[in-house]
Amino acid sequence: MKRILIANRGEIAVRVIRACRDMGIEAVAVYSDCDRAARHVRLADEAVHIGGNAPSESYLRIDRVVDAAKKTGADAVHPGYGFLAENEDFAAACRDSGLTFIGPTPEAIALMGSKTAARQAAIQAGVPVVPGSEEALGVDVPDATIAGIAERIGYPVMIKAVAGGGGKGMRIVSSAGDLSSSVRGARSEAQTAFGDPAIYLERRILNPRHVEVQLLGDQHGTVIPFVERECSIQRRHQKVIEETPSPVVSPELRMRITSDAAAIARSVGYTNAGTMEFLLDERGHFYFLEMNTRLQVEHPITEMVTGIDLVQWQIRIARGEKLTIDPAAALMPRGHAIECRIYAEDADTGFMPSPGHIAGLRVPSGPGIRDDSGAEAGGEVPIYYDPLISKLIVWGDDRSQAIARMRRALREYDVIGIKTTVPFFRWMLEQPDFVDARFHTAYLDEVLRLRAGQPFTSVDDERIEVAAIAAAIWQMNGGSPVLLDAADRPRSSAWKAQARTEGLRD
Amino acid sequence: MTINVDANGRRYALEVIRPPSAKGRDGSFLVSVDGRQREVDVKELGGVLSLLIGSKSYEVAVAGSTVHVDGMPVVIAVVADRPSWSRGPATAFDAPEGEQRITAPMPGKVVKLLVKPGDRVEPRQGLVVVEAMKMENELRARAAGAVKEVRAVEGTTVEAGAILIVLE
Numbered sequence: 001m002k003r004i005l006i007a008n009r010g011e012i013a014v015r016v017i018r019a020c021r022d023m024g025i026e027a028v029a030v031y032s033d034c035d036r037a038a039r040h041v042r043l044a045d046e047a048v049h050i051g052g053n054a055p056s057e058s059y060l061r062i063d064r065v066v067d068a069a070k071k072t073g074a075d076a077v078h079p080g081y082g083f084l085a086e087n088e089d090f091a092a093a094c095r096d097s098g099l100t101f102i103g104p105t106p107e108a109i110a111l112m113g114s115k116t117a118a119r120q121a122a123i124q125a126g127v128p129v130v131p132g133s134e135e136a137l138g139v140d141v142p143d144a145t146i147a148g149i150a151e152r153i154g155y156p157v158m159i160k161a162v163a164g165g166g167g168k169g170m171r172i173v174s175s176a177g178d179l180s181s182s183v184r185g186a187r188s189e190a191q192t193a194f195g196d197p198a199i200y201l202e203r204r205i206l207n208p209r210h211v212e213v214q215l216l217g218d219q220h221g222t223v224i225p226f227v228e229r230e231c232s233i234q235r236r237h238q239k240v241i242e243e244t245p246s247p248v249v250s251p252e253l254r255m256r257i258t259s260d261a262a263a264i265a266r267s268v269g270y271t272n273a274g275t276m277e278f279l280l281d282e283r284g285h286f287y288f289l290e291m292n293t294r295l296q297v298e299h300p301i302t303e304m305v306t307g308i309d310l311v312q313w314q315i316r317i318a319r320g321e322k323l324t325i326d327p328a329a330a331l332m333p334r335g336h337a338i339e340c341r342i343y344a345e346d347a348d349t350g351f352m353p354s355p356g357h358i359a360g361l362r363v364p365s366g367p368g369i370r371d372d373s374g375a376e377a378g379g380e381v382p383i384y385y386d387p388l389i390s391k392l393i394v395w396g397d398d399r400s401q402a403i404a405r406m407r408r409a410l411r412e413y414d415v416i417g418i419k420t421t422v423p424f425f426r427w428m429l430e431q432p433d434f435v436d437a438r439f440h441t442a443y444l445d446e447v448l449r450l451r452a453g454q455p456f457t458s459v460d461d462e463r464i465e466v467a468a469i470a471a472a473i474w475q476m477n478g479g480s481p482v483l484l485d486a487a488d489r490p491r492s493s494a495w496k497a498q499a500r501t502e503g504l505r506d
Numbered sequence: 507m508t509i510n511v512d513a514n515g516r517r518y519a520l521e522v523i524r525p526p527s528a529k530g531r532d533g534s535f536l537v538s539v540d541g542r543q544r545e546v547d548v549k550e551l552g553g554v555l556s557l558l559i560g561s562k563s564y565e566v567a568v569a570g571s572t573v574h575v576d577g578m579p580v581v582i583a584v585v586a587d588r589p590s591w592s593r594g595p596a597t598a599f600d601a602p603e604g605e606q607r608i609t610a611p612m613p614g615k616v617v618k619l620l621v622k623p624g625d626r627v628e629p630r631q632g633l634v635v636v637e638a639m640k641m642e643n644e645l646r647a648r649a650a651g652a653v654k655e656v657r658a659v660e661g662t663t664v665e666a667g668a669i670l671i672v673l674e
Contacts, residue, residue, distance in 0.1 A: 467580035
């Protein structure tokens, strides 16, 4: 393998280019119109234009990505995450064109990408799943039968629409008395929304944590699980902070959850990097949720506590090498790592996207700090893609040192020109609930609702006065007129006015 | 000369005495804030100012109407005595009485127009949908009115601050 095409953009494209460089492999970038000058393009050895700004015109175009690989003589393709990373047609198109796809086989992507098939695989491997009805319950299924199933699953139960999505046709039932009316309500809602009244039942797990297990599998039958990651700090089901190891997983639980994760992967002959996601309830019981058949956004925290470069291993596995990692080392975390996803979003206006020109960027560094970023001063955050600009990762001897370093790093982090979630993270890392690891997957949404739009950005009086002094000095010495431009003020107020009108997006 | 500065909505009256030895913004300035005087040592590095006030160290970056002090943003407006400074391009906030100008809060693409000229609109009624970063944002009327003008065109890209719809 001499030349790898990276079918992605942003920080993950930069991350993969770095792995290629570390291994003496050439990197080929692809780019859309607005990404011509993006960091991943300039860092790569070669770069190929693949179309317009909309992902459907460029980064999702299988034909153009494969053509770019052929044109540049690349022998392999790394999909990153998102875009085509979990698209079995893309993996198959690479294989059919004689390109090595750095990831699982198209068959494994298709199988584990289906929630119901993945759930069946877990059940067959003897791994617990959230208890539920295995089959769709159509209108002809009598209430008594449904009541029997609910009894077997155990209350509280969730009623979900088989054709569902977006919370439509979903009901939480806490006791048997409410069941039949909730079933009727869910069915009529499902009928209206999806034209299909079929439902299924699932146990409602109260205050679950999201715990996941990273895996690597080679082409010779070896699967190695890694120490778990805790990703319970989520906003609307999107991970915001991840850490490893989980503050609530004991060594004994770690052995069980990681060997279960590996058992599912082995049972389907899984190769390359993947992640098994679990819910962990308050009593320490875990349930398989789903599998991600790709490299995860949060992979660096695992790298920080194990010293293993997961992207290099993806490449080595793809070229047929045997996994030579000591399985015990992968499960023995050295210290603690935390990641904050820095988004170009204004947390003070309900996390509204804040694309635009990055006028200045001060990035933290020093002991234990890693900044995986695709952004730089002078660059643009385009409006067309996910607004993740950087992943700030810290390592510490233990959790409290890692938290202290994250606070220090966030203090150093300054992005000028666009709004980012840095002020939100500065606030979050001070919360006693976070420090004491008292949280679950709905924790952050609840806290945000209670705060009702209160701003996260708090500046002390001393620094507000310093800002006034600096502005005066800047202005009287030929400061750029932008500072004086009254027209600039209403723009920021217009943002806030709009956010108020929108009820802060919540 | 007195300079009035609004910082995060708070008004400061500042007197700044520039030392004769100052080069550009570098030098030791005498600054009095609301009557209290202190020495402010300034050194400029690129777009960043290092300030030493007494022995306390601050890093300041200026970006438009936002001044970052040690990474913390403060919204600034320098309030001039001369009214000419306040005349910028037309914005939503100096529109004629009773007129509402609906502007794009961020750069994006006009996905859908929900009203046409002459339509009556209620408070909070959706007027236009602008897409940015895979998210659709519906811009709504702040108060009841009639659509006077529709400047947005479906499918086109707009800059932040662009006037999309005018209500009266």
